Amino acid sequence: MTRSTSRFDSLAQQWGAPLYRFALWLWGNTGKAERLVSLTLRRACRLEIPHEGNALPFLIELMIREVAPITLRYRGRPAALPAPPLSTDFPEGEMERLRLVVRRLPEEYRLPLLLQVLAGMEIPRIAAVLETSEASVATRLCRARQWLLKQETRVDRLPTAGRGGR
Amino acid sequence: MNCLAYRRAMLEAPLREDDRRAAHAEQCAACRRFGRTVRELEGQLGTALAIEVPRSLSERLDHHAPCRQGRFARLLLPWLIPSLITLVAAALYLPWQHRQELAAAHRRSLQPTLPSQPLSDQALRNALVPFGLELRPPPPSPLTARWIELDGAPALQLRLQHEGRPATVLLFSASPLSSHTGPFVQEGVSGFVSRTEKGSVAVLGLSDAAARRLLARLFGPPAGSP
Numbered sequence: 093m094t095r096s097t098s099r100f101d102s103l104a105q106q107w108g109a110p111l112y113r114f115a116l117w118l119w120g121n122t123g124k125a126e127r128l129v130s131l132t133l134r135r136a137c138r139l140e141i142p143h144e145g146n147a148l149p150f151l152i153e154l155m156i157r158e159v160a161p162i163t164l165r166y167r168g169r170p171a172a173l174p175a176p177p178l179s180t181d182f183p184e185g186e187m188e189r190l191r192l193v194v195r196r197l198p199e200e201y202r203l204p205l206l207l208q209v210l211a212g213m214e215i216p217r218i219a220a221v222l223e224t225s226e227a228s229v230a231t232r233l234c235r236a237r238q239w240l241l242k243q244e245t246r247v248d249r250l251p252t253a254g255r256g257g258r
Numbered sequence: 259m260n261c262l263a264y265r266r267a268m269l270e271a272p273l274r275e276d277d278r279r280a281a282h283a284e285q286c287a288a289c290r291r292f293g294r295t296v297r298e299l300e301g302q303l304g305t306a307l308a309i310e311v312p313r314s315l316s317e318r319l320d321h322h323a324p325c326r327q328g329r330f331a332r333l334l335l336p337w338l339i340p341s342l343i344t345l346v347a348a349a350l351y352l353p354w355q356h357r358q359e360l361a362a363a364h365r366r367s368l369q370p371t372l373p374s375q376p377l378s379d380q381a382l383r384n385a386l387v388p389f390g391l392e393l394r395p396p397p398p399s400p401l402t403a404r405w406i407e408l409d410g411a412p413a414l415q416l417r418l419q420h421e422g423r424p425a426t427v428l429l430f431s432a433s434p435l436s437s438h439t440g441p442f443v444q445e446g447v448s449g450f451v452s453r454t455e456k457g458s459v460a461v462l463g464l465s466d467a468a469a470r471r472l473l474a475r476l477f478g479p480p481a482g483s484p
Binding site: 100101104105108109112113116117126129130133186187190191194205206208209210214215230233234237238240241 | 266270315
């Protein structure tokens with residue numbers, strides 16, 4: 093077994109699952125997710141990985157910057173979110189419902205959310221990865237969660253800013 | 259921090275610890291409930307996104323995954339056809355060029371350069387030994403023998419008269435002429451090339467039959483002939 097192969101295997105063992113999860117959530121295709129993870133890890137084998145203990149943000153950044161560049165569409169003002177679809181076809185079970193809602197979230201909003209929740213990136217880092225401003229990322233995150241809250245039919249339960257609000 | 263800023267901050271990063279947020283939530287019951295809802299959603303979101311990964315994932319990840327194969331194919335295709343055409347043209351041109359070079363070498367061999375001093379009778383007899391030949395008596399007269407350079411290799415040149423015509427006999431061990439045996443006509447000069455035991459002999463300026471007669475006259479009939 094060559095040195096690069098053993099390094100690939102080591103990276104795959106440690107970071108293959110979270111990377112695959114991220115790719116699957118973003119592209120929604122298992123074959124493509126596997127291929128992108130393979131390419132990302134192969135690329136990473138030739139690089140010095142900073143913070144080996146928590147290489148996930150680095151690897152995800154590598155994936156969406158070099159392996160599957162998707163940053164161009166994030167420049168400029170975020171597009172308005174479409175109207176929430178009817179929620180009558182929600183499957184049973186809260187987790188399944190939430191997964192469906194996330195899948196329905198437009199990619200422009202889903203990617204910053206995935207970077208924050210799955211990769212644990214802070215807003216400045218997300219902005220750097222997507223080559224956009226921090227304000228734009230914050231807006232996307234804000235709108236994405238608002239959308240999720242509405243889709244989760246929590247809108248009825250959402251407290252409004254009442255008299256006690258400031 | 260007001261309610262709007264609190265809610266926006268919560269929607270941006272629900273899990274971030276912030277004293278200002280905590281202070282606002284202490285004072286505003288509605289925002290406190292909102293914050294609890296958003297944190298609850300965040301917890302569920304983390305669980306929902308953590309989908310199960312196939313156990314065989316590590317084995318399925320390909321160490322040799324092709325890198326943008328489709329893109330490479332698209333880039334290579336426009337170059338592939340011209341390259342093939344070039345290869346075919348080169349394959350046709352090179353043998354033709356090789357034949358041309360051989361012909362040029364042949365022509366050069368017919369124009370020996372760097373003539374040396376004529377050899378004496380004894381020196382001529384000694385010079386014929388490496389070719390496995392011996393001059394039959396009586397030697398023709400006049401006969402001029404000298405060493406010349408033929409395509410970078412030494413060759414023995416004999417000049418004499420045969421049947422009333424001037425003739426040249428070349429004896430050599432390695433030359434482009436060696437690859438050819440039999441009669442030839444090159445640029446108006448006819449000749450004949452024959453193999454000896456240890457080299458080749460060429461007769462220039464005579465017809466095929468006259469050249470054969472001259473060789474028989476000089477060195478006897480060729481080996482194997484009746």
